[in-house]
Amino acid sequence: MSTMDINKEYEDDNKTLDKKQIEAEEKEVMLKAEEDKSSPAELKADDGPVKAALSGDLTEQGREVKPKFIPIGAIKMPGFFTKNSDKDKSKDDEAAIEKDTENEKTDDNSQVKEHRFQFLNRMMKFLHQDDGEDNKGDRKKMGGLFNLRYPKVFQKHSANNAEATLASMETLDDKLDTPNDGMETVKLETPEIEEGKVATKLPLRERIRQKKFIIDDIVVCCIALLVLLVVIIGIVIGSQAGPPVERPLRLGRYITTFTGCGPVEGILDEGVYKFYSIPYAVPPVDEKRFTYAQPLNDISHCWNGTLNARTKGPLCLQFLENVTITGEEDCLTVDVVTPHVRYDTPLPVVVLIGANSLTGGISPAQPSALYARTKEVVFVRPNFRLGPFGFLALDILSNSRHLPASGNYGLSDLLAALQWVNLNIKHFGGDPESVTLLGHRAGATLTAALTTVKQAQKLYSRVWLSSPSVKYPGEPLESSQQLNNRFKEMTKCNDADCLRRISTTEILTPDIWLESHIGDLPKRDESNHSLLVLDGELLKVHAYESWNAAKISGKDKVFKPMVFGTTQHSSHSDLLQKKHLNWTADIVEKMVKDSVLGEKNLTAAIFTHVNKSYEGLVELISSIRTLCPLVSLARITLGVPMYVVMGSGAGGGAGGSGIAGINADVEAILGTFDSEMPEQRRFMAAMQQLFYYFVWHGHLPGPESGLIKVGQDLLPLNGFPLCDLLINEDIVPMYAHSD
Numbered sequence: 123m124s125t126m127d128i129n130k131e132y133e134d135d136n137k138t139l140d141k142k143q144i145e146a147e148e149k150e151v152m153l154k155a156e157e158d159k160s161s162p163a164e165l166k167a168d169d170g171p172v173k174a175a176l177s178g179d180l181t182e183q184g185r186e187v188k189p190k191f192i193p194i195g196a197i198k199m200p201g202f203f204t205k206n207s208d209k210d211k212s213k214d215d216e217a218a219i220e221k222d223t224e225n226e227k228t229d230d231n232s233q234v235k236e237h238r239f240q241f242l243n244r245m246m247k248f249l250h251q252d253d254g255e256d257n258k259g260d261r262k263k264m265g266g267l268f269n270l271r272y273p274k275v276f277q278k279h280s281a282n283n284a285e286a287t288l289a290s291m292e293t294l295d296d297k298l299d300t301p302n303d304g305m306e307t308v309k310l311e312t313p314e315i316e317e318g319k320v321a322t323k324l325p326l327r328e329r330i331r332q333k334k335f336i337i338d339d340i341v342v343c344c345i346a347l348l349v350l351l352v353v354i355i356g357i358v359i360g361s362q363a364g365p366p367v368e369r370p371l372r373l374g375r376y377i378t379t380f381t382g383c384g385p386v387e388g389i390l391d392e393g394v395y396k397f398y399s400i401p402y403a404v405p406p407v408d409e410k411r412f413t414y415a416q417p418l419n420d421i422s423h424c425w426n427g428t429l430n431a432r433t434k435g436p437l438c439l440q441f442l443e444n445v446t447i448t449g450e451e452d453c454l455t456v457d458v459v460t461p462h463v464r465y466d467t468p469l470p471v472v473v474l475i476g477a478n479s480l481t482g483g484i485s486p487a488q489p490s491a492l493y494a495r496t497k498e499v500v501f502v503r504p505n506f507r508l509g510p511f512g513f514l515a516l517d518i519l520s521n522s523r524h525l526p527a528s529g530n531y532g533l534s535d536l537l538a539a540l541q542w543v544n545l546n547i548k549h550f551g552g553d554p555e556s557v558t559l560l561g562h563r564a565g566a567t568l569t570a571a572l573t574t575v576k577q578a579q580k581l582y583s584r585v586w587l588s589s590p591s592v593k594y595p596g597e598p599l600e601s602s603q604q605l606n607n608r609f610k611e612m613t614k615c616n617d618a619d620c621l622r623r624i625s626t627t628e629i630l631t632p633d634i635w636l637e638s639h640i641g642d643l644p645k646r647d648e649s650n651h652s653l654l655v656l657d658g659e660l661l662k663v664h665a666y667e668s669w670n671a672a673k674i675s676g677k678d679k680v681f682k683p684m685v686f687g688t689t690q691h692s693s694h695s696d697l698l699q700k701k702h703l704n705w706t707a708d709i710v711e712k713m714v715k716d717s718v719l720g721e722k723n724l725t726a727a728i729f730t731h732v733n734k735s736y737e738g739l740v741e742l743i744s745s746i747r748t749l750c751p752l753v754s755l756a757r758i759t760l761g762v763p764m765y766v767v768m769g770s771g772a773g774g775g776a777g778g779s780g781i782a783g784i785n786a787d788v789e790a791i792l793g794t795f796d797s798e799m800p801e802q803r804r805f806m807a808a809m810q811q812l813f814y815y816f817v818w819h820g821h822l823p824g825p826e827s828g829l830i831k832v833g834q835d836l837l838p839l840n841g842f843p844l845c846d847l848l849i850n851e852d853i854v855p856m857y858a859h860s861d
Contacts, residue, residue: 368464376432379463379549382542383424388458389432392491395463397550399435399455401425402542403535406507407452411622412519414531414659415454415538439626440482440508443697447630448482453505454535456542459489460500460551468553470817473543473582474503475536475565476788479638480653480861481509486785487562490792497814500552504539506568507532510629513653515602516610522618527659529602534660536572540581557582558817562788564861566590567654573682574668575660584683584820586813589692589784592751593860594665595654602655640747641698643717644857652860669760683820686756689767692784693743699736707734714742722851731844737769737781742844748784750845751858757829763822765812765830766839767805787832804834812836 324332329339371377377395378387388397404416404423418424438453462469476485489501506512512532519528544554559582561569566587571594572578573585595602613628615621621629637651656662672681702709711734714725732738749766756764767790769782789795790809797803809832815823824830829839848854 368462377463378428381546381549383418383421384427384429386429386431388463392495394459394461394491394494395550396489396491397431397458397460398433400429400431400458401454402456402504403454403538405452406454406511406531409622411451411511412514412528412531412618414534417538417541435505437484438505438507439511439630440477441630441636443478443483445636451511451626453507454538455505456539457489457503458500458547458550459491459494461495461498462551463549464551465548468548468556469498469500469551470556470558471500471502471543471547471552471554472558472560472817473540474501474560474562475506475569476503476562477508477564477568480513480532480564480567481636483564485562485565486788486792486794487560487565488792488794490794492793493791493810497810497817499814499817500547500550502539502543502547502552504536506535506539510609511626513655514606514609515599515655515657516606516621517600517603518610518616519618519621520599520603525659527599527657529599529653529655529657530660533568533571533575533654536568537575537578537581537660540572540578544581555583556817557584559585560588560788560791560813561586561590562588563590563784567861570594571654571661571665573684574663574665577660579682582682584685584816586685586816587687588788589688589748590686590752591860592755592855592858593650593652595652595656595661596664597656599656599658602652605651638859638861639857640859640861641693641695641743643713643719643743644746644853646718646721648857650860666759673760683816684760684762685764685816685822686752686762687765687767687787688748688752689744689782689784689786690749690769691737691740691744691781692748694740694781694783698740705736705739710734710736710739713739718853718857722853724847724851724853727847728844731847740781741769745842745844746848746853746857747859750842750848751855753829753842753845754849754855763828763830765832767809768831768833770833801834805832808832808834808836 329336369377369379371390372387375390376387377390378385379397380386381400383401386397386400388395390396401418403418404410406413406415410416434457435455436453437449439447439449439451442448460469474485474487474489476487477483478485487503489503493499494501512535513529514531515529517528520526540557543552543557547554547557559569559572561567567590569585570587570590610616612631613621613624615624637649639648639650654661656664669681675681711725711729714720714728719725719728728742729738732742752764756762765787767782767787769780786795787809790806791813793806795802795806797806812822812830812832822830824836824838829841831837831839845854
């Protein structure tokens, strides 16, 4: 019987188990009959391994290899995989095996071994082949005898077909029942295996391929997703990494932030954070006296460690109203009051520039803790040089520089302070893109002049000027230097080094710095000594020329939003009021006749607009020195809005006398105004609404131009007939106050 015939029988073997057993028994009978007729020596080498095996080939020990039937669910395993399984065999079987081995040794042993190895080699090649198209052809040629199938536990199946998860591995003839020939039949148990338990035994890669997941896989995936989410959040936060939103407190009171020169420590007080006396420029002492301010752009001028900014420092050297001297020469510092020290949602910044005159005087423009907190703004107050230390212009000082210039040192201080604000205010919760300059009196004069300085244009956003002077320098530097020759003669200095060596007392002794006419009616022979000069360094052209050029060009970045304002009785002072215990009409009329107004025969016309009382006199002086010059500048020249605080609307003003003093508007803005009466509180609310709306929005809540009357409400002001008279008679702005 040929090998191809046997393979054909196996290819058609798709019958039931009973039929297969019957056919196996028939084949066994046929094979035994053929075995009796032929001997193993008659087998040829090219008969094939299958025929040799079916014909009773000999094993290595000489015993006959006969096909053996292996039941479904069992595996025919070689003896060397069963270790010492022979110990379990019966002694009769062992004797029979030994007898068969001795009888089957012949001279043709080498030829049999060759057939056996050919069979094993072919079988091993077949078992290692893939399931590709080429292999399918080989299997077809082999007749499917070695068409082994992988167990179905690696395939999707249901619980009803659990027995199909085990495959049967067949030997050469799994239909014949032969005696044990060294191969042990191992019965494979087929318990029902749950799908989840089978999946746990599969590698992760195989479970993913077959889409069979267990609870551990789900947990691991969830953990991996959470880790990935945390990493993504960390990356997003890291990309926006910066200082913390709100800085922590030390000991519940002290807070530290940073500047370009090092960390500074402030204090929490009244619900806000206060930082005092932070240096913003090189100290103007010794060889730096009478020089322009130099920013702290060198580390040698900075401090080591953390600067203690918890206590107030000294003011700059200056004269007070009672002609006393206070302050120190090393004074270029800023105070900062802020409701938050954080970097998100920066707040508008208000820079307070105040001085009663260019020689000194404590201004009410001081930071307010209450309104920093309630109005959500950051207050900054810079110290700047005043008097001769801030404005002395002399030829010996000009000639000591490579580019001759002198004077306006105090103005350069303000420029350096604004540069400091621009670079550092973000560390104090402020917005460097929203900076409002609030100038008061002489501070407003300096602020107005600062708006014409090219280097300052990008350092502020808007300007609020309270009672400034409208008289700005227009003469060349040489003319201003000649006016100060008297000072040079009194100090007996002929060079700049001498001026830098003498004491501060010698510099402040001359009384030329104390001239002021803000509380007097104009006289024909009065002198107007302006401390500001066209130094050629900061101020190069007249302020009016600079404003007109900016207005004509329409450059919004140059001509920033600006508001002018003053009070109806800005010339009021306790010193003026105490000149007479009882101000009668005759006293008031005589003072008017003795002034320039009387010389021009304007006395009768004047009293058609004001009454003959102290309040009327103060209103007239204020109109000549401050109010009407500002109306001319704001309404006629610049076309910007202007407000006027009315005495009656302010609820009595100073002492309930119906007078709105020169500080009433700033005191109302900063909350220091006397507000005992309901009318006074309404006035404060109206003034604050006007100012803080401008700070937050860059414009007033009403019309963009015109006159606004501020009393207990904000009302339009049609005009001032008195100002029209004074302007027509050339009294205004000729006699406006100069500081």
